[in-house]
Amino acid sequence: GSTTSGTQQTRIVAGTAPGFQPFEMIQDGELVGFDIDLLEAVVEQADGYTLQGWEQYEFGSLIQALTTDKIDTIAAGMTITEKRKESIGFTNPYWDANQALLVREGSSFQPQSLEDLAGHKVGAQSGTTGEGLIQDLIDEGTLAESNYNAYPKYPLAVSDLENGNIDAVVIDTPVAETFVDSRDVVVSATVDTGEQYGFGVRQNDGDLESALNGGLEAxxxxxxYADLTKKWFAS
Ligand code: GLN
Known part of the structure; x- marks a missing residue:
């Protein structure tokens, strides 16, 4: 949890979930990525706060880590959703994303919509909005529950896709593009979900939320912001 030092600077701990390139990943043993650079720059501009460091969690555990004071903010390509807003708060949006359907390179299976996933093995990372779309298919009877594989990290889902253990992965568009560049996979279609990423904060931490919003504007x-976009998304 946050602690206040003598110089009136509140030190905060940020939580993230590497494996979501180029937003957060481990490179040469170091935690790097757009979210890492962006949050560090934002906190530097946020009045009254300094960043003490980073803690790594699985994506599906980040919200609990925040609400139980293990961390003070989440920077993990997390989509602002009404459901999540029942338990945490968010800063203003800093990135737009949709969902992509990822398939094996050279695969004859080329789903053009979520409904096309019916009868196939599908994967996603636990706790994500991509998993939420798959859950909707299961709830409406389009996809058998046994056809869904949940993974703690997206890179494991992509490995299972390459191996042929599953036929498609539902994943955020910007991250899908990174896997297309680095693995034997392609995007067969995108699903327009109109998601926006925000930094997560505790609901009772309006001071931090305001300070981060000020930092984002700065x-x-x-x-x-433009420099970091160029650094991490130039192709
Ligand atoms: N944007 C998606 C979500 O919020 C995925 C985030 C992630 O996997 N890091 O659920």
Missing amino acids: VRDNGT
């Missing part, structure tokens, strides 16, 4: 104004 990094957009001073060019850092």
Whole structure:
């Protein structure tokens, strides 16, 4: 949890879930990525706060880590949803995303919609909005529950896709593109979900939320946001 030092700076701990490139990943043993650079720049511009460090969790455990004070903010490509807003707060949005259907390179299975996944083995990362779409298919009887494999990390789902253990992965568009570049997979279609990423904060931490929103505005104004976009998304 946060602690206040003598200089009136509140030190905060950020939580993330590597394996979601280029937002957060481990490279040469180091935690790096767009979210890492962005949050660090944002906190530097946020009045009254300094970043003490990063804690790594599985994506599906981040909200609980936040609400139980293990961390003070989440920077993990997390979509702002009404469901999540029942338990946590979010800053203003900092990134837009949709969902992609990822299939094996050269595969004859080329789903064009979520409904096309019927009768096939599908994977996603636990606790994500992609999993939520698959859950909707299961709830409406389009997909058998036994045809869904949940993974703690997206890279494991992509490995199972390459191996032929599953036929498709539902995953955020920007991250899908990174796997297309680095693995034997392609995007067969995108699903327009209109998601927006925000940094997660505790509902009772309006001070931090305001400070981070101020920091976000500052990094957009001073060019850092554009520089980081170029650094992590230039192809
Ligand atoms: N944006 C998606 C979500 O919020 C996936 C995030 C992630 O896997 N890191 O559920």
